[in-house]
Amino acid sequence: MVIESAEVVVTSPDRNFVTLRVITDDGLTGLGDATLNGRELAVVGYLREHVVPLLLGRDAHAIEDTWQFLYRGAYWRRGPVTMAAIAAVDVALWDLKAQAAGMPLYQLLGGASRSGLLAYGHASGRDLPEIFESIRRHLDEGYRAIRVQAGVPGLTAIYGIASNATTAGNSGKRYDHEPAQRAALPAEEDWDSASYLRHLPTVFEAVRNEFGPELPLLHDAHHRLTPIQAAKLGKSLEPYDLFWLEDCTPAENQEALRLVRRHTTTPLAIGEVFNTVWDYQQIIREQLIDYVRSAVTHTGGITHLKRVLEYAAQYQIKSGMHGPTDISPVGMAAAMHLGLAIHNFGIQEYMKHGELTDTVFRQSFTFTNGMLHPGDQPGLGVTLDVDAAGKFPYQTAYLPFNRLRDGTVHDW
């Protein structure tokens, strides 16, 4: 099975997606997701100029060798652009190998370790009535675990609130599941950690009182806190028994989690912006987290993320793979096959893609009673309609950024 051609498809049905198509001499097409939200074209250039030419004529079965060739052979290692590009190649080769074997990919990864994947959805609101309504809507859709993001009094627009009144420079549309707005410049949002730390525990108290003790609840602090603030938040949320508190600090400083851990038993999830095992080296070895947030798409593909998760398994740390809508249907399928096969699966983030996206990508996964399953088609189970993709050209879009009340740029 020799790689005959490879092409990068950029399409923007509901949002921008970058997909690598790898075609072999026996006529099979493998797909890999290379979408890096807000920096998509950097990965397109990396793939088109520096990776695709190196793939032609290679043995499509040689997944590990190709991974090492692209990682070590580049000399310049790591980083989101490089690791998203390598991930796209890796997932496309796994897709091809599984299609050639006539099996769904999870079978090649060791077979199913469970019957389905517990998924969590995103509920949010500016105030309690909106939050309650959003949680009820997710429960009606079948979700059995729910992330809750709340507006903060005094702040106009913050991460994760679907009904945010949008700020200057925005399109004026609801945020919903896509914070990356189509515009020439990123939207500006506002932030104040003290107000957030005072307000958030009152939200979780109200949500617990309304929905009872059993519903798994998650929350994302989105890298905005200092270690001592994160420790305080974890402690103040303990009575409400969170499934996890996510990205409580910008964890480039892995030692920061020691301080958080010392003060709270709220489970911690970290790593959607990480891209190699080296970003996790200390926090896994010292058992400073409970869930690994990496996506297949941003962490060097199935080959590398499986390695991270096997390392994590030795410390009873589980998967919680990143799965917002900027993980394409190809990237989500890869996550589902990997999640089904590994022993230490924890939970899968899942937001439904828009209707236009479904006209470009044909998917075979199911979502039943809150559980995802990748389906039993050979390979990933996703096909890309190239003609349909061509109807939606790339549109400039950026994730928002944050300023504090005095104008200082802050983590978004």
Ligand SMILES: [Mg+2]
């Ligand atoms: Mg997150």
